Amino acid sequence: MEASTQTPTGVERRPASVGRMFLDRVADTPDLEAYRFPRGDRWESVTWAQAADRVAELAAGLLTLGIGPQERVAIASGTRYEWVLADLAIMCAGAATTTVYPSTVSSEVAYILSDSGSRIVFAEDDEQIAKLREHRDELGDVCKVVTFDGTPDGDWVISLAELEDLGGQLLSERPDVVRERVEATAPDALATVIYTSGTTGAPKGVRLLHSAWTYEGWAVAEQGIVSPDDLQYFWLPMAHAFGKVLMCAQLAVGFATAIDGRIDRLVDNLAVVRPTIMGAAPRIFEKAHARILTMAAGEGGVKKKIFDWAFDVGRRVSRLRQDKKPVPPRLAMAHKVADRLVFTKIRERFGGRVRFFISGSAPLDPQIAEWFDAAGVLILEGYGLTETSAGTSINRPDNYRFGTIGEPLPGTEMRIADDGEILIKGPGVMSGYHHRETETAETLDADGWLHTGDIGEQDPDGLIRITDRKKDLFKTSGGKYIAPTAIEGRFKAICPYVSQFLVHGPGRNYCTALVTLDEETIVPWARDNGLEGRSYAEIVSSAEVRDLVQDYVDQLNAGLNRWETIKSFTILTRDLSIEDGELTPSLKVKRRVVEERNKDALDGMYSS
16 A cells, blocks of 8 residues: 655755765855753853854864774763754764663673664763763773863863864865865765664664765755744754754755754743754653643643533634634634634643644553643644654644654655555665665665555555554454554543553553652642642552552443453552563563563463
8 A cells, every 4th residue: 555655846946965065054044043951050052153163173183083084983971952053963974873862781882782783973961971971991902082071181081172172283284175075975875874772682883874864954954844934943863863953954955943952941941042943752742732631630620611611612713723724703702812812821830832742652642632732832743763764754834633643755666565564665764674684675665665564554644544563463362453552542532640651561461550659740639639748659659649540441341342441450659661671762661671671570460
């Protein structure tokens, strides 16, 4: 079954490399704001020309250290301005970036650096340096570590300023050395090796070429949905392919980006920066949705009635917009009142100027997307894998349907195989897995189609809806197939207290679930319901909370097929975390890890 295919155009207008794309942007708009970042208690801004000066010195510094074309340089850091500088310097030096999440454990860091053959590592701080020292004997190719905030040792570890000084010396002798390296970098040169965090198994290095990233930047620009006047807020992990897409889109379009990867600063920063666009993972919207609902419930009385009335009005308007139908005058008038009384306050939580969010990395429940749209906060869901440079398809502001992944980007083809798997072909598809020829052949077929592992279906208009991961689908002992992700998304849409909801049941005679609760919402609920003074573990273990969750499970079951219903559940006494290896850095649940660690609890729900 074929999905819509966008014809590639404008290939000749795409820069040959990411470095070339950056230099073109600097030449076109040297004096416009490029980046904004926190410095102490204030925000500092730099122009494209100012950023280019630092990038040139860093790139020249890498050349001084002997980095050759397509050799790997790793970045082990959280999202910050220096991450962008380092990546652009690597691109301009003609090398390739290996990305490392700062939460990655030291043994896995060593594996990634060794497998990729990385020769230099940008390390954020002493914590990241310590991971490298712990496994230094395994990092034979790493000749130098450059730290943003860590402690240099005068030998193996140098500061960012020291690297810039080395570059400055080379540029004084050979002013064109960086530009020459940029000009020598071809579209088919390796640009990045991104290791899939993976919900199972060892990470695989995805090899992505310069042509993939210049395509992503060009394709986003071609949509016309962002402009040079936009201001992006960027907090996503830059080690993730989604982050690289947004970086390349900025180079192609020229809008400014405010950068701060500290999630605990997100709400405060949005109020100060007041962005117009932002990318995010679904968990951010789920938490915001839950927080707003519980705050409204806590106010009660007339305010809660107004809140509920406003969202009833907002949903009706949203559904008419989605169907491209006019809003009747009486409903439009009610919507203006609802907007003034309720929705403007919600939008102010995001700075008050957001035109739309882009949601990626995991499915967003359509009920949550519609709830935000009712409040005038549009979330455009996109789709892609690390193996497709993240950006494959996206909904548009003038053509969106919640629960679908939108239309493919220009030049990308998508189709659904006979078994329901989504296949992708296009300029963003990887060249292969690093040192993994067998896995590459299993994922990329002879005709160039990438087998995504996602199961999807087409609606009557040709838009694709993801139903689940192929490997996550399971069959009960009664022979019924279950798509757990869809059920999990539904529960998160109706229960404002849930953090994670993992459906289980392969080979069993019914479905069960492991549940974790969000501390920010369940603790205030407990305080208002006679459980004040108890610890989080005591709260979630209480009979009162179990009854609360049971009510929401009953609501969920009312909308499911009989064989899908959740017959029993266990509330875990702590939430899942990246640090404990239960979530990927992009906040996906590592299903097999969680199931194995809670095997006794799962077995116990089937023992009676």
